[in-house]
Amino acid sequence: MSNNLCCLLYGPGKARFENREIPPIEDPHDILVRISYVGVCGSDAHFWTHGGVMRMVSDEKPLVMGHEASGIVHSVGKAVTSVVPGDRVAIEPGFSCRRCKQCKAGKYNLCAEMKFAADPPDNHGTLAKFFRTPEDFVYKVPDSVSLEEAVLVEPLSVAVHGARLAGLAPGHTVLVQGSGTIGLLAAATAKAFGAKEVFVSDINQTKLDFASDFVGCQTFMPDLKASPQVEAARMKKELELGEGVDIVLECTGVESSVQTGIYASGPGGVVVQIGLGKPDLTLPVLNMCEKETVFKTAWRYAPGDYEVALSLLSSGRLSVKSLISTIVPFEKATQAWEMTKNGQGIKNLIRGVEDD
Numbered sequence: 001m002s003n004n005l006c007c008l009l010y011g012p013g014k015a016r017f018e019n020r021e022i023p024p025i026e027d028p029h030d031i032l033v034r035i036s037y038v039g040v041c042g043s044d045a046h047f048w049t050h051g052g053v054m055r056m057v058s059d060e061k062p063l064v065m066g067h068e069a070s071g072i073v074h075s076v077g078k079a080v081t082s083v084v085p086g087d088r089v090a091i092e093p094g095f096s097c098r099r100c101k102q103c104k105a106g107k108y109n110l111c112a113e114m115k116f117a118a119d120p121p122d123n124h125g126t127l128a129k130f131f132r133t134p135e136d137f138v139y140k141v142p143d144s145v146s147l148e149e150a151v152l153v154e155p156l157s158v159a160v161h162g163a164r165l166a167g168l169a170p171g172h173t174v175l176v177q178g179s180g181t182i183g184l185l186a187a188a189t190a191k192a193f194g195a196k197e198v199f200v201s202d203i204n205q206t207k208l209d210f211a212s213d214f215v216g217c218q219t220f221m222p223d224l225k226a227s228p229q230v231e232a233a234r235m236k237k238e239l240e241l242g243e244g245v246d247i248v249l250e251c252t253g254v255e256s257s258v259q260t261g262i263y264a265s266g267p268g269g270v271v272v273q274i275g276l277g278k279p280d281l282t283l284p285v286l287n288m289c290e291k292e293t294v295f296k297t298a299w300r301y302a303p304g305d306y307e308v309a310l311s312l313l314s315s316g317r318l319s320v321k322s323l324i325s326t327i328v329p330f331e332k333a334t335q336a337w338e339m340t341k342n343g344q345g346i347k348n349l350i351r352g353v354e355d356d
């Protein structure tokens with residue numbers, strides 16, 4: 001039945017709203033979710049501007065956008081036991097094969113057959129009236145968490161994954177590089193995990209001011225004209241970091257920021273690369289060897305991250321309400337992409353399709 005209004009991207013700056021088929025429940029473990037809200041990510045703005053990242057959309061292969069989403073279960077397959085129609089859920093937007101070596105090792109985020117929402121050419125996203133998903137990739141939302149807030153479980157899970165990779169524990173000192181949505185959530189997660197002190201670095205003073213209020217942390221603005229080594233030394237002095245921080249959560253992907261974070265880490269420190277930048281980065285390997293720096297990379301989220309993220313929200317140890325800047329109607333989705341592209345707001349949401 002063609003009653004599934006979707007927002008499709010056909011190329012840079014080319015979006016259309018079309019009624020498509022409602023995805024049928026084919027597998028007994030499938031569920032159909034009526035989408036309530038979709039969040040706008042920096043990657044959405046990049047798609048809107050450039051038509052893709054590694055793989056591009058086209059007139060022949062348009063793509064339903066969106067991967068941060070919450071909604072209400074509409075219908076379920078006959079084998080589904082974890083949710084029932086009417087349940088409020090957060091959607092984990094990547095479905096692994098569950099059979100390969102990585103999946104069986106509990107690293108399904110590294111599955112070569114991963115089908116991630118809004119990934120060209122064939123994996124359509126959540127910016128639709130209805131979205132089909134396997135039941136094991138949805139999570140019931142506690143009554144204390146709104147469906148608007150539930151959208152942010154996806155980026156929060158990215159931050160949780162980075163913190164867990166770092167082994168972040170009470171007493172650690174943590175530097176977060178970048179105060180965009182992921183950086184803010186990484187800093188808040190560090191606090192919720194019991195970090196002794198959290199520091200946030202960014203080149204935008206407005207973002208730093210927000211981070212200071214949101215997280216309750218000290219901030220640092222680097223001088224882009226100075227070398228990363230010099231800036232790290234200044235950071236250690238001004239923030240009284242001693243030999244350096246225990247953990248760095250790098251959320252920018254910018255080479256100079258990555259290097260500054262490594263120089264600012266202390267002996268035996270852990271640096272987790274969360275932000276994505278250019279394909280090849282130069283690292284100060286000698287400095288890392290001298291300190292036995294542990295450098296890890298993070299890719300989305302893995303088993304347990306969504307549960308931890310929801311626990312942080314439901315317990316009140318972390319709040320995302322103040323990050324939600326605007327909510328636009330479904331038919332104005334491109335305005336939300338444009339706002340995010342222009343740096344307006346922190347997290348812009350798109351409301352799901354409303355009945356006439």
